[in-house]
Amino acid sequence: MLHINNLTYRLGPRLLFDEATAALPERARVGFVGRNGAGKTTLFRLIAGEISSEGGSISIPRLSRLGRVEQEAPGGPGSLIDFVLKADLERNALLAEAETATDPHRIAEVQTRLVDISAHSAPARAAGILAGLGFDHEAQQRALSEFSGGWRMRVALAAVLFSAPDILLLDEPTNYLDLEGSLWLIDYLAHYPATVIVISHDRDLLDEVADHILHLDQGKLTLWRGNYTSFEKQRREQQAVQLKHKKKQDEQRRHLQSFVDRFRASATKATQAQSRLKMLARLEPVSAMVDQQVLPFHIPSPEKPLSPPIIAMEAASVGYDDRVVLSKLNLSISNDDRIGLLGSNGNGKSTFAKLIAGRLEKMSGAVKRSSKLEVGFFAQHQIDDLDPNGTAYTHVAALMRDGTQAKIRARCAQMGFPNVKADTRVTELSGGEKARLLMGLATFGGPHLLIMDEPTNHLDIDSRSALIEAINEYEGAVILVSHDRYLLEACADRLWLVANGTVKTFDGDMDDYRKFVLEQANRQEGGAASGGEEKTTQADLRRENARARKDAAPLRKKIEDAEARMTRFQGLIERVDEALAQPGAFAKDPAKAEQLSRQRAELERALTAVEEEWLALSGEYEEAMQ
Numbered sequence: 001m002l003h004i005n006n007l008t009y010r011l012g013p014r015l016l017f018d019e020a021t022a023a024l025p026e027r028a029r030v031g032f033v034g035r036n037g038a039g040k041t042t043l044f045r046l047i048a049g050e051i052s053s054e055g056g057s058i059s060i061p062r063l064s065r066l067g068r069v070e071q072e073a074p075g076g077p078g079s080l081i082d083f084v085l086k087a088d089l090e091r092n093a094l095l096a097e098a099e100t101a102t103d104p105h106r107i108a109e110v111q112t113r114l115v116d117i118s119a120h121s122a123p124a125r126a127a128g129i130l131a132g133l134g135f136d137h138e139a140q141q142r143a144l145s146e147f148s149g150g151w152r153m154r155v156a157l158a159a160v161l162f163s164a165p166d167i168l169l170l171d172e173p174t175n176y177l178d179l180e181g182s183l184w185l186i187d188y189l190a191h192y193p194a195t196v197i198v199i200s201h202d203r204d205l206l207d208e209v210a211d212h213i214l215h216l217d218q219g220k221l222t223l224w225r226g227n228y229t230s231f232e233k234q235r236r237e238q239q240a241v242q243l244k245h246k247k248k249q250d251e252q253r254r255h256l257q258s259f260v261d262r263f264r265a266s267a268t269k270a271t272q273a274q275s276r277l278k279m280l281a282r283l284e285p286v287s288a289m290v291d292q293q294v295l296p297f298h299i300p301s302p303e304k305p306l307s308p309p310i311i312a313m314e315a316a317s318v319g320y321d322d323r324v325v326l327s328k329l330n331l332s333i334s335n336d337d338r339i340g341l342l343g344s345n346g347n348g349k350s351t352f353a354k355l356i357a358g359r360l361e362k363m364s365g366a367v368k369r370s371s372k373l374e375v376g377f378f379a380q381h382q383i384d385d386l387d388p389n390g391t392a393y394t395h396v397a398a399l400m401r402d403g404t405q406a407k408i409r410a411r412c413a414q415m416g417f418p419n420v421k422a423d424t425r426v427t428e429l430s431g432g433e434k435a436r437l438l439m440g441l442a443t444f445g446g447p448h449l450l451i452m453d454e455p456t457n458h459l460d461i462d463s464r465s466a467l468i469e470a471i472n473e474y475e476g477a478v479i480l481v482s483h484d485r486y487l488l489e490a491c492a493d494r495l496w497l498v499a500n501g502t503v504k505t506f507d508g509d510m511d512d513y514r515k516f517v518l519e520q521a522n523r524q525e526g527g528a529a530s531g532g533e534e535k536t537t538q539a540d541l542r543r544e545n546a547r548a549r550k551d552a553a554p555l556r557k558k559i560e561d562a563e564a565r566m567t568r569f570q571g572l573i574e575r576v577d578e579a580l581a582q583p584g585a586f587a588k589d590p591a592k593a594e595q596l597s598r599q600r601a602e603l604e605r606a607l608t609a610v611e612e613e614w615l616a617l618s619g620e621y622e623e624a625m626q
Contacts (some may be wrong), residue, residue: 001026001061001194002047002167004221008055009039009046016042018219019056024212029189029196031206031228034216036432036460040199043216044068044169047197060167067165069173073152074144080155083138084126087159091119100594104575108599111569115606120565120613122162123558126470129158129568132184132521133177134344137554159375161188170198174205174483175457178345182483183517201461203228204485228461271538294462295416295441297470300417300446306370308334310448310477311356316365317482318355324363335448337477340492342513343504347480347498353377353451356479376447380454383434388427392417392437399444415440431458437469453481485510569607576600 002024009017016039022031034040045051047058048068060066073082086092094110094117107129114120130140133154144152153176172187176184184311189196189209197214200206205212206228207350213224213231217327224231300578309332325348333356341349354360357375387395392412400408412422416436426434434459443450452471456464464466468490471478480492488495489509495506495513507512576596 002197003059004043004056004125005059006056007043007046007053007058007221009042009053010041010053011042012369015219017053017221019057020216020219020221021056022214022221022223024195024197027193027195027542028212029192029209029230030198030212030214030223032197032199032214032216033201033206033211033228033231033461035462036430036458038085038216039219040216041171043169044197044199047169064166065163066156066167066169067160067163069156069160069171070152073149074151074159075154077143077145079141079143080135080147080158081123081126083144083155084130084159084162085113085122087163088117088119088122088332089163091117091122095120103581104572104579105595105599107572108576108603111572111606112599112602115609120561120610126158126162129188130155131163131182133158134189134346137604154181157185165194167195167197168192170196172198172199172201174200174202177483179342179483179485179488180483180517180520184521187518201459201464201466202484202486203454203461216329229340275447281550294466295436297416297436298414298462299443299450299470299474301473301475302374302446302448305335305475306372306448308332310335310370310373312366314356314366314368314369316367317350317363319359319363319569320351324501325504326355326498327364329355329365330489331496331503333479335477337479338471338491338493339477339479340488340495340510341479341481341498342495343498348501348503349498350453352498352503353453353479354480356449357451370448373445373449374445376443376445376450378439378442378450378452378455380435380457382442383431383438385424386434386438388425390426391423392440393422394442395437395441396422399441432460432463435459436463449477449479451481452478454483455480456482456484456487485514555617559614559617561619562610565610566607569610573600573603573607576603 002023004020004022007017007020008015032040032043042051046053076083078086085490091114092115098107098110098114101110115322118125127137127140131137134151135154135158144155147155157170157173157176160170173185177185182205186205186208189198189205196209198205198209208227210227211225215222215227215235216225217229223543224234226234308416313329316329318329319325329352341352343349350359355362357377358369359377392415393408396411397403398413400411403411405605409422412418416433426437429437435455439455442523455467464484464487468487471480471491477493480488480567482488495508495510496503497506508516520561576599580596580600582591
């Protein structure tokens with residue numbers, strides 16, 4: 001159990017934790033929620049021992065291993081799979097010792113421990129985690145340095161999951177995942193066998209994974225049983241009870257104060273007035289649980305709707321230079337469509353969005369647009385294009401060159417930057433505020449079509465709800481690319497899947513897509529069905545056989561590794577048998593002989609386990625080569 005006792009911590013003048021206390025049950029899956037800037041990441045740093053509190057304490061069970069994704073993306077020439085495997089420090093140390101140990105007793109202990117921690121199946125487990133997070137077999141063999149920062153953060157997440165710590169701390173883990181990776185991670189965490197504490201604004205994750213919610217509000221920690229939906233319901237009920245109690249107490253205070261004011265100067269009533277003064281002093285004030293108000297989002301609707309379809313594609317293709325990324329595009333967008341764009345990163349979602357926005361020309365086929373079509377485009381990476389020394393006022397003023405100062409400030413306030421907030425430099429804005437500013441600029445003119453790429457990153461749960469409300473009130477067409485399943489379910493009424501070099505309608509809802517993604521993740525590598533409708537030629541068969549041999553190569557390597565371990569175990573057993581066969585072995589040192597007997601039994605169990613692994617791998621290899 002993790003205990004937080006009377007924790008006090010200040011960040012500059014701000015009191016982030018005010019004698020906060022909480023006790024997290026062992027193996028609990030805890031969703032950690034609170035407003036942006038409340039101190040959630042700071043608590044993780046306190047738990048990890050990176051910083052010290054000014055009061056109180058945090059205690060975790062003795063010998064518990066703590067796991068947390070580092071803030072900096074890993075790099076280097078090593079392969080992804082090797083980086084993940086190195087995260088298990090005990091396994092690495094034991095494997096290294098197994099190569100050099102000479103004492104048969106220690107060798108037996110090392111090999112037994114390796115079997116206990118399933119060390120020899122670790123490469124398959126690491127590969128499975130990487131595959132779930134979007135890395136195929138080929139990518140897993142590439143160097144970390146070949147990937148961008150976002151992809152390397154996925155590798156860091158894979159390493160922490162593979163190390164299987166006793167207490168897993170995750171800070172917004174879905175922020176650098178696509179929807180497919182998020183769905184896999186949610187399923188993985190829902191079955192994680194140890195304690196998980198996850199900071200997240202993803203409602204789907206908090207509902208599917210969490211069995212407790214830890215809420216940070218006004219420097220205090222409160223632990224609620226259940227998922228996020230249950231937490232919201234319980235909190236609203238408690239707010240209603242507390243408001244009712246506060247109202248009743250306020251009425252009692254007014255009644256007592258009225259008596260005191262009327263009879264304080266009266267000689268006959270002075271004692272009673274004094275008694276009521278004491279009652280007033282003893283009444284503990286009830287603080288009402290009132291949430292801070294979230295500023296709404298405002299997305300201007302187009303002044304005049306266009307006749308549908310606003311965009312129509314016929315046999316269109318798009319790509320870069322001579323490389324076709326997407327082809328056979330036969331789609332149309334109406335003036336009130338709400339489309340969720342699905343598909344793993346790298347399949348072409350951004351390319352398709354640029355084609356729709358008119359930022360990328362078609363390579364062939366036809367793409368017809370309404371002549372007056374205005375498109376608004378929001379993408380998280382565009383935050384870097386904001387002038388860091390500018391303010392909300394200067395950015396809006398650039399779009400309202402003839403506007404008066406009063407009108408510019410009114411528009412800033414409408415976007416969520418009232419009064420002095422409009423004059424705050426971009427560098428001093430939070431991630432959520434930068435996203436809000438970018439959203440306001442992208443939708444400034446009331447576009448007919450709004451393309452939104454990961455709009456909920458950096459937004460807390462209440463702000464996400466406000467964004468959902470704004471999208472649903474907006475009267476134009478919307479295309480959403482998001483890892484936030486809750487957002488897609490709340491706003492999209494059509495789903496398009498970007499996969500296999502094209503874009504097609506996905507028949508089903510988000511539950512169906514979740515099943516589809518998890519089935520894909522669990523499918524054996526290379527087992528995906530091919531198109532199958534074209535005639536198979538001898539050349540196709542040769543290519544298929546070559547591909548099968550290539551895909552089976554890792555299995556062959558695992559089989560050879562298992563065979564080497566079997567030989568090693570057999571040799572160790574022979575050495576123990578020789579020691580036990582020495583004349584008078586049991587008479588000279590009965591304790592040592594007994595220990596050798598136990599170690600022989602352990603080696604026999606280890607050998608049996610490896611033989612079973614070898615048989616299973618051999619079966620898989622034969623199937624792959626058929």
